[in-house]
Amino acid sequence: MPDSHTRPSFTADQALERLKAGNERFLAGKAKFPTVQKEVLADLAKGQAPYATILGCSDSRVPPELVFDAGFGELFIIRVAGNVLGPTIAGTLQYAGTHLHTPLFVVMGHEGCGAVQAALASKFQGVEHRQHIETVLDIIEPALAGLDPKLPADELMRAAVEANVRWAVRQISESPEGHLTLSRGDIRLVGAIYEIETGRVRFLED
Numbered sequence: 001m002p003d004s005h006t007r008p009s010f011t012a013d014q015a016l017e018r019l020k021a022g023n024e025r026f027l028a029g030k031a032k033f034p035t036v037q038k039e040v041l042a043d044l045a046k047g048q049a050p051y052a053t054i055l056g057c058s059d060s061r062v063p064p065e066l067v068f069d070a071g072f073g074e075l076f077i078i079r080v081a082g083n084v085l086g087p088t089i090a091g092t093l094q095y096a097g098t099h100l101h102t103p104l105f106v107v108m109g110h111e112g113c114g115a116v117q118a119a120l121a122s123k124f125q126g127v128e129h130r131q132h133i134e135t136v137l138d139i140i141e142p143a144l145a146g147l148d149p150k151l152p153a154d155e156l157m158r159a160a161v162e163a164n165v166r167w168a169v170r171q172i173s174e175s176p177e178g179h180l181t182l183s184r185g186d187i188r189l190v191g192a193i194y195e196i197e198t199g200r201v202r203f204l205e206d
């Protein structure tokens with residue numbers, strides 16, 4: 001990870017608008033970043049100043065740079081199954097906050113998430129998974145506490161995906177450091193859901 005102390009030149013609100021505009025271009029088939037130029041790479045070799053940090057899922061159908069039509073050096077991205085907040089993820093977020101100073105943090109889940117589905121099966125049907133997969137599911141499980149297992153499967157899944165995003169957002173914002181950072185007012189943390197069929201990102205801004 002190259003070190004950089006250049007501050008991003010966007011506010012949190014501007015960063016969010018930029019993500020929304022990028023997703024609109026992506027949806028419209030008007031993406032601007034199909035490739036990268038040598039001059040851009042040379043410039044980025046000096047350091048990075050991404051304007052948003054994104055915690056997303058490893059799912060091959062949800063690549064943040066493409067979904068937000070973002071170029072090299074724009075997004076600091078963590079991808080892990082189920083967009084779960086484990087210790088090394090928290091460390092990576094801390095790096096983004098204290099060294100890169102990204103003004104915007106996004107936890108982005110997605111419809112049809114296999115990790116969330118597995119966590120539901122584990123919680124409500126007692127399905128067992130292999131050891132390291134269980135580690136991921138254990139982090140998701142508290143998010144599912146308020147869900148009604150009698151809901152139709154697709155509704156339950158949608159609710160679980162959103163609950164999992166809100167759970168990660170809450171874990172970050174209620175941690176002592178997260179609370180302190182967010183109370184400054186110039187940093188924003190938002191949840192988002194990627195709609196797998198449409199390609200649209202729905203931000204949970206309430």
Ligand SMILES: [Zn+2]
Nearest residue numbers: 057059113114
């Ligand atoms: Zn997923």
